[in-house]
Amino acid sequence: MREFSVPASATVSPEENLTDMVWANADRFANTVSFRRRVEGSWIDVTAADFAAQVMAVAKGLIAAGLQPGERIALMSRTRYEWSLLDFAIWAAGLVSVPIYETSSPDQVEWVLADSQAKAVIVEDADHRSRVGAVVDLLPEVRHVWQIEGPDARTGAAGAVDELTALGGAIPNTRVRARSRAVHADDLATLIYTSGTTGRAKGCELTHRNILAEVRADIHAYPRLLEPGNSVLMFLPMAHVLARAIAICAVYARTTLGHTSQIAGLVSDLGTFRPTFVLTVPRVFEKVHAKARAQAQDSGRGRVFDAAEETAIAYSRAHEGGGPSLGLRLRHALFDRLVYRRLRAALGGRCVAAVSGGAPLSERLTHFFRGVGIPVLEGYGLTETTAAACVNTLDAARIGTVGRPVAGTSVRIADDGEVLIKGEIVTRGYWNDEEATRQAMSDGWFHTGDLGELDSAGFLKITGRKKEIIVTAGGKNVAPAALEDRVRAHPLVSQCMLVGDRRPFIGALITLDVDALAGWRARRGLGAAKAGEAGKDPELLRELQRAVDTANESVSTTESIKRFRVLDEDFSEENGDLTPSMKLRRSVIARSRAMDIESIYRT
Template identity: 55%
Template sequence: MREFSLPALYEVPADGNLTDLIRRNAAQHPDVAVMGRKVAGTWTDVTAKQFLAEVRGVAKGLIAAGIEAGDRIALLSRTRYEWVLLDFAIWSAGAVTVPVYETSSPEQIQWILSDSGASLALVETAAHEASVESVRANVPALKSVRQIDGDAIARLTEEGADVSDALLDERMSTAKADDPATLVYTSGTTGRPKGCVLTHRAFFAECGNVVERLKPLFRTGETSVLLFLPAAHVFGRLIEVASVMAPVKLGCLPDIKNLTDELAAFQPTLILGVPRVFEKVYNGARAKAQGDGKGKIFDKAAHTAIAYSRALDTPRGPAFGLRLKHKIFDKLVYTKLRAVLGGRGEYAISGGAPLGERLGHFFRGIGFTVLEGYGLTESCAATAFNPWDRPKIGTVGQPLPGSVVRIADDGEVLLHGEHIFSGYWNNEAATAEALADGWFHSGDIGTLDEDGYLTITGRKKEILVTAGGKNVAPAVIEDRIRAHALVAECMVVGDGRPFVAALVTLDEDFLGRWAAEHGKPAGSTATSLREDPELLAEVQRAVDDGNSAVSKAESVRKFRILSAQFTEEAGHITPSLKLKRNVVAKDFADEIEALYNAPRTTA
């Protein structure tokens, strides 16, 4: 058993709640832009004073609508300015926010609303309202539904005009540090979602220590953060609250269809994302270079960036020749890549899934360091992250200051600290199982090095055991295969089977480009090309790269390209892009059987 901890850098208030942050900001930084808001297609600033005034107006409307302290309010919306406004308004009314993904099915919405006992649902669109109304008969506690696109903000503000400041101030002070701030439902990869109770104290401990440890990245009046992850996800919530705590300017983006344009317009100094975003940036830049006839130059530049980053971790650092090549490529390639990311940032924080060592070195090598972290809903997002001044690429960093990470005898990662959730809502049995002996049992397998840097190697429940008795952690090889531009998703299979195999889906955007470059018929699809020898050879290269990270017994011996995608709508992936393995295994059972009843496609 091994454990590691760092002293706390932030003193969690003995009492109080998250509304103290917006009141403090308005008092200490009244004219500082704390939000960026899209108005008629243009980003406009919202000052700390303006934000507090808007929050107070909506909170008064909630009180006028009959919301009592402790009530649960569902918030179903994409990531947008109104999401943050409503979140703080709910807290200001003394209530508890229950985020719901905007992609949720009526069945999922029904479960979260009924389990949480939500009395009000704030939804973004008419379609969302229709979904809620379709299950309303099965949600007895739900009293009303308000639609953001239907002027819910303006109407609540108008309805609350007669609520006194004194009553609102009293309500804003009702919640104490150990009271629930939010119920965040797990993604349900292994069953029905459970509501994680995250207190105001947990957010103070989490965000306070993150901001202090990454202080040079959170500079009031200078730093700007663009949030394009789902605000309903705990990682998105960390970004929201940490930005308000710092405070720094936060912009919210509902989708990433035009992410490059939005990055150029908003020019964030700090980007928070999931590995797939950074993979897309790399693959897109490489594909563009190849399309312009500059593929070889890009590949040399990428190789140089990776070598340069690796050399930074050696005692002597990069040699003179490497520094010279790096300087040349910085002018030719790296500057343009940084411009794609907004042009002002030098750091990003990545979570939700492993980034991969190669990609981590590539981005640091071009002058844009991606600090990888690790966390769960139950740990209020990040429970470990790489420090800005001492990152170890390939790890998920050191424990959150003020917390402890322990590796149990069976390799499971155990967590302790004020940021840990207080339990699962209405589920004592699951709470007792997860919070045993004062430690949260994460279900992840990992290791700690001598400096306390954590490496996650897999999930306890996802460990495959082949017919030969070999234990295989799928995440290691899946992440490497998925890093290839052609690959959208990859799921390793082999539990109880004679060897390890994989299901692969193709990136539809990149497939069209690849097909054109290789002389395939116009309009080619995964269905028409899945047996194409050139395509199979290209995917084989991705598999070979994945196999290089594991032992021969753990390597993928066969793969099968699927015609369909793993989609959230079909229940194959969660909104945070985690695979629901049991659903995929069920829906693609015939494809899996075919892997073990046909000649091998790889050795």
């Protein structure tokens, strides 16, 4: 099949915007618990009326600060309640939000602020403020910097929410209502910067229509998850479009939303919050599985866990055929008492499903968790498609695929195998980059850069990547070229190729410049050596580590090179590693150096 479409489940009217849901919830469901906020170790309820009042108060402060409709305001913070509060307050004031990953380097922060022409920045803590402060003097457009965590020990200033609330005390509610009503569906809601092949992030423009279409499509896909009375604990970065979309879905559907950024305490938070579903990336489930297996082995129950794992996988696979046999059902019931219920308890005991995106989870682990009783519903999308374009659902799932298109969306497979997407969820283009927009869009179809196949029922399977962007197991998009160039800037380095697609971290293959190596060794009184032998020299490895560390300073921690491998020989056109224009043939290198790549991730 070359194309599959799903009709829209709802329409977005021209006058709608994202703050409508906040005011409607407060008017009609005032006492509904919209959020549970972590305060000093306890979860505190925030009703729909409470949330609307706080959104109103902060929006008044933004207006009082002199910010004008359509201006951009950046938000740099870990996942926390204030993220959602500020996001909606920015929209209520008629402004455009610009999320920045809290792991971003000063150089990355400067680029986003400069390119978006942000007028204000809200940061979480003193560390973020120092990173912004390092570049804000170079950006005269930035007039305000507010800090969420307060009071500031140095100045005594209150936190951003209290400060903005106080600032807007004299602004009438009608000013906010007027600003909010003036925003229409096709107005810009957010600029999300996403990595490009050049290494410079592009500002993806998402309108209120884009996000509302995504929200309604997601709720249509997950009616038993996104409904009143259910709950979701958000621990992915809110700067990621998927986390943000599901958070907005929760507000729209009146599903109670919680936030946490303390991954070390995630199990505890899951136990006390007790969500009915979680949003995650494959790396989390890989860690849960690995930790459970390690604990079983440490306690002498490794063989029990292995048997339980095989049973769960067989049980899941059996449901795709004629169903499990009596013997398999009995084994499954036994291991449910011994193993599976403990895994479900680790997610709070009430979790009925997990929504996963950002990178693929292996089919084996997907079957394992479904057999345990936690179906992992994989989907597919990009920032440019406002998160999910395809999803597996509780009622229609095929493991090994990323599901069918969400409502109102069409997927087409181009002649070269590239996945194309059309619908109201698709971005209108890139900020200040008409050429990038032109290259990505054709007759309303967005070119994803991924390769895929559609089966007869419309389920999409991603088979490869057309673009060079690396997607780690944690769902982080990494553009390799800029960081590779920085490593290659060291005299001893001839070539550098980043690896890490579907892996837990970024690694690198490094080759040595033979002439530079000879000089380096001569200066140290060392004789001639082949590159492969020299690559095991501890002093040389320390020198290369310094080169990597220097290069890493230009990117966030999640984009940084964690380990590298020095290869025995250089890349060359003769052995097929390089094109005639000396560009890396990444797929060729990945195949020919597969063992070297594996050694990077071997513990």
